[in-house]
Amino acid sequence: MVNTSWLKISKPGLYVLPAKAHIDPIRAVDTAIITHGHSDHARPGHKHVIATKQTLAIMSARYGENFANQKTALTYNDKFTLGEVEVKLIPAGHVLGSAQIVLKYENTKIIAAGDYKRGLDPTCVPFQVEQCDVFITEATFGLPVFSHPKPEDEIKKLIQVRHLFPERSIAVLAYSLGKAQRLIALLRAAGYNETIFIHGAVKKLCELYQSFGIQLGSLQTIPLDKIEDHNRSLANKFIIAPPSALGTKWAQRLPDPLIVSASGWMQVRQRAKQGGVELPLIISDHADWNDILRTIQEVKATQVWITHGREDALIHACSQMGLDAKALSLIGYEDETE
Numbered sequence: 001m002v003n004t005s006w007l008k009i010s011k012p013g014l015y016v017l018p019a020k021a022h023i024d025p026i027r028a029v030d031t032a033i034i035t036h037g038h039s040d041h042a043r044p045g046h047k048h049v050i051a052t053k054q055t056l057a058i059m060s061a062r063y064g065e066n067f068a069n070q071k072t073a074l075t076y077n078d079k080f081t082l083g084e085v086e087v088k089l090i091p092a093g094h095v096l097g098s099a100q101i102v103l104k105y106e107n108t109k110i111i112a113a114g115d116y117k118r119g120l121d122p123t124c125v126p127f128q129v130e131q132c133d134v135f136i137t138e139a140t141f142g143l144p145v146f147s148h149p150k151p152e153d154e155i156k157k158l159i160q161v162r163h164l165f166p167e168r169s170i171a172v173l174a175y176s177l178g179k180a181q182r183l184i185a186l187l188r189a190a191g192y193n194e195t196i197f198i199h200g201a202v203k204k205l206c207e208l209y210q211s212f213g214i215q216l217g218s219l220q221t222i223p224l225d226k227i228e229d230h231n232r233s234l235a236n237k238f239i240i241a242p243p244s245a246l247g248t249k250w251a252q253r254l255p256d257p258l259i260v261s262a263s264g265w266m267q268v269r270q271r272a273k274q275g276g277v278e279l280p281l282i283i284s285d286h287a288d289w290n291d292i293l294r295t296i297q298e299v300k301a302t303q304v305w306i307t308h309g310r311e312d313a314l315i316h317a318c319s320q321m322g323l324d325a326k327a328l329s330l331i332g333y334e335d336e337t338e
Contacts, residue, residue, distance in 0.1 A: 002133045002302060003108045006085075013330060014112065014136075014307075018105055019085040021050070023112050024333070033087065035114025036098035037062070037177060040333050050074060050082070052089055054097025054212055058177065061208050074099075076125065092116040093127035094285055095178030096209055102130060111299065112136040112307075117284065118291040120151050122185040123178070123214050127295075135301035136328075139309030140286040140338060141264055148264060148288040154281045155186045158260065161279055162236050169234040171257040173243045173277075175338070176202050178285050180240050181209045183262055184216045186283075187238065195220050197234065199241035199250065222250075246276075263338050264288070286338055293317060308333040 006017045012025035021031040028045035035041055035051075037058030042051075044063040049056065053073040060067060074080055076099070080087045089099035094115045101112040109132040116138070118127050141148075161170060174180040180202045187196065195218040198206060203221050210216055222239070234255055245251050246259070261277040264284025272280035287295060292314065296304055304318050304325040311327035318325035 003106055004110065004134055004303070006105055006108075007103070007110060007134075009328060009330070014328075016082075016085060016103060019082040019087070019103075021082055021085075023101055024114065026333075031082070032068075033082075033101050034059070035092065035101060035112070036094055038095070038115070041114065044068070048072070050080070050087070052076070052097040052099050055099070056097075057208060057212075058097060058205070061204055076128075090128040090130055091125035093118060093121060093124060096124045096181070096212060096214065098124060100128070100130075102132070108133050110134040110136065111301075113138065113295075115140070115286055116295075117287050118295065119148065119284070120186075121182050121285075122189055123181045123209060129295070129298045131298075131300045133301055134303040134305060135296060135299045136305045136307060137292060137296065137314075138286065138333075139292065139306050139311055139314045141284065141288045142292060142306070142310035142314040144289050144313065146264065146267060146288045147290060148267070148282055148284050151182075151186055151283050152190070154262075154283050155183075155190050157279065158187070158238075158281060159190060159192060161258065161260070165258055166236045168236070168256045168258045169254050170236070170238050170260060171246075171251065171254055172238055172240045172260040172262060172281075173246060174240055174262045175285075176242045177205050179262060179283070179338075180242070181206060181214065181216060182285070183240060183283070184219070185214065188215065188217050192238075193217060194237070197222055197237055197239040199239070199245050201242050201245070202240060243275075265338060284338060289313075293321075296323070297321070 008015045012027045014023040022029045024041040031048045032046040033050045044067040048070040049068040050072045074089045086104040088102040092098040103110045111132040260279040262281040262283040266280035306327045315325045
């Protein structure tokens with residue numbers, strides 16, 4: 001008999017009663033178990049934070065060393081007892097240090113997957129499949145229309161555009177944590193070994209990734225007041241910047257930039273058009289429809305809970321598979337930054 005009465009929805013988010021801990025709470029709590037470092041999941045102000053060493057380092061880089069009173073770093077697959085609950089973190093494949101939270105209590109195993117993906121990413125440990133009774137999944141791309149191509153194929157398009165527009169700089173918009181570093185690593189894996197230019201907002205996190213042994217090659221920042229000095233050397237070069245940089249003085253000073261955006265949302269062409277994107281790359285840090293269904297089948301859970309995203313279609317698909325599914329409809333977890 002699957003007992004889920006010990007996991008509740010509270011105002012801060014999912015609450016594990018016998019552990020007296022919240023999962024990715026949206027407001028300050030006594031004890032927080034954090035799946036990964038994105039700001040909609042990892043917030044400062046908690047008294048005690050439990051996460052991987054990498055996620056704790058990301059939180060420290062973003063919020064300062066005093067983001068929590070107490071920090072507990074867990075290595076993947078090491079067991080930790082919290083109250084009466086056995087806790088374990090296993091790889092989620094989302095960004096550096098991202099983890100699924102495995103909870104065992106009274107013969108019931110629940111996995112809160114957080115944000116996850118199944119595609120190639122040289123910058124983080126791949127998603128680990130573990131069987132459970134209840135699987136808590138996101139559904140950012142939980143519609144059948146979302147089918148992400150291989151990231152290697154999308155990177156080929158990015159490299160090819162250099163030959164089509166040799167006189168233009170190539171501004172690639174990518175979220176500062178995870179996506180930017182993944183794009184750099186994918187470019188390196190595809191054989192591009194030249195210096196990649198990065199926006200200042202990306203620098204600290206790239207350095208953090210490198211401190212954990214992630215090879216990103218030669219990177220160079222371009223200060224706002226120095227862009228004109230680089231204009232000639234930036235032609236036909238890749239410049240990686242967060243989406244928020246578009247429209248700023250920094251971006252306006254780039255030499256004839258060709259705007260590229262890397263996101264799962266680039267499959268929706270209207271979004272690309274509205275954003276002035278000339279080359280949309282469908283490279284997502286979330287599982288697409290087929291990978292969500294594949295994951296649900298592989299973990300062999302009898303219950304599926306959906307935290308956020310496109311819930312209705314996934315609930316219907318689970319019912320077709322004979323599974324009990326429900327939407328938690330948790331607020332505060334954004335998918336737009338994908």
